[in-house]
Amino acid sequence: MRQFAEGEALSGVVRKALGAAARVVGVERLRGGSKKGVYRVHTDGSPVTRVIVYSWAEDENFWPGADGVDPAHPFAPASGLAPFLAAQRTLDGLGVRVPAVLFSDAGRTRYPADVAVVEDVPGDTLEALLESDPVRGVAAMDELAVMLDVMHGQRGPRYGRVDVLERGGTAAGESCRQLVLERALDDLAEAAERDARIGAVADALRDRLRELAARVAPRTGHGLIHGELGPDHVLVDADGHPVLIDIEGLMYFDVEWEHVFLRPRFGERYPALARPGLDPARLDLYALATHLSLVAGPLRLLDGDFPHREVMRGIADHNAAAALALLPR
Structure with missing residues (x-):
């Protein structure tokens, strides 16, 4: 059975992004992701009351394994913190609007998977x-x-x-x-x-x-x-x-x-x-x-x-x- 993130598990990365006083008061797992988990996290104790957390945990990826696929291939599964950060830097540098990155961690010291905390853009698709x-x-x-x-x-x-x-x-x-x-x-x-x-x-x-x-x-x-x-x-x-x-x-x-x-x-x-x-x-x-x-x-x-x-x-x-x-x- 797949295990998805909960508020307590995400609290460490959220505090790192927003400050030690930030407290998680609600978590929604957003629909649609098949390679990463996308969570809207509600907080208090910080001027920012909502953030998005991306989790690249193994349980968040619904695709079958891609054994033997060259990860550098243009059509290899595009998922992970490194591709996300490189793309975010590139587009932001061109003036193309993307969510701001508030915190990212590939060291898995605060969460047991690569994770990023990003701006929750207020608006619809x-x-x-x-x-x-x-x-x-x-x-x-x-x-x-x-x-x-x-x-x-x-x-x-x-x-x-x-x-x-x-x-x-x-x-x-x-x-x-x-x-x-x-x-x-x-x-x-x-x-x-x-x-x-x-x-x-x-x-x-x-x-x-x-x-x-x-x-x-x-x-x-x-x-x-x-x-x-x-x-x-x-x-x-x-x-x-x-x-x-x-x-x-x-x-x-x-x-x-x-x-x-x-x-x-x-x-x-x-x-x-x-x-x-x-x-x-x-x-x-x-x-x-x-x-x-x-x-x-x-x-x-x-x-x-x-x-x-x-x-x-x-x-x-x-x-x-x-x-x-x-x-x-």
Whole structure:
């Protein structure tokens, strides 16, 4: 049985972040995290009455083990304090709004896992705001588009997660195109075993992936991307400014990889984020690869005890249909 954090266990890190007089008076484990625990902690004895605590404890990670996966690979599971801190520093340095870090600890002296205490941004997600207050939501979308322009305009000669590059590491592979193709073929093989619709046309999908990859021309230079950016990964603060969260996967990569994720996640709102000059060959390959990933990944997660099962099943079903729709007629 998984053990999640409680107020007494979190009190040490909260006091370190807010001061010795701070006292935990309530803890909520927030829904949605599959790789880390996200807790809203209510306090008294400090001017700051709420903080968010991220816990990267083993019991907070619902994904199956990734034995044999190179942790420096751009598509390796992006989770942990080091990737989070590197991404937070990078984005904050660019003026891209992210939650402020109040305290972090990889020494496990005050809590038995890597942990960070961060600002609790007062406001809702962009996804919720677009429903409840579309005028404010659209204004935040416009500001988000500017933030993405800043990020995507940062150019790097090498691709890879920022924490890997920051410590002088090198990402695997020869190109973004190659990495996406290899991952897509693996995802196709896995999805074909788990979803009968995919299995029935696996050969056609494999041929289509290779055909699309052959159309992609070589490229040098890569932009800075979030990697998994939907309206649920953007908070909107009290002043209406967007704030990026779930940033551990921040990396230099083809910006088309970001856009094929933005397009379905923002739906009819995507035109506010669309930009000219994207490579249509990369968009075609990356779109099919993304759909296959969003079949294999959620179904793999359901092998374990992830609690929000209908959500994951719905994601897999939707993306299976979307992948099939991309086959030539």
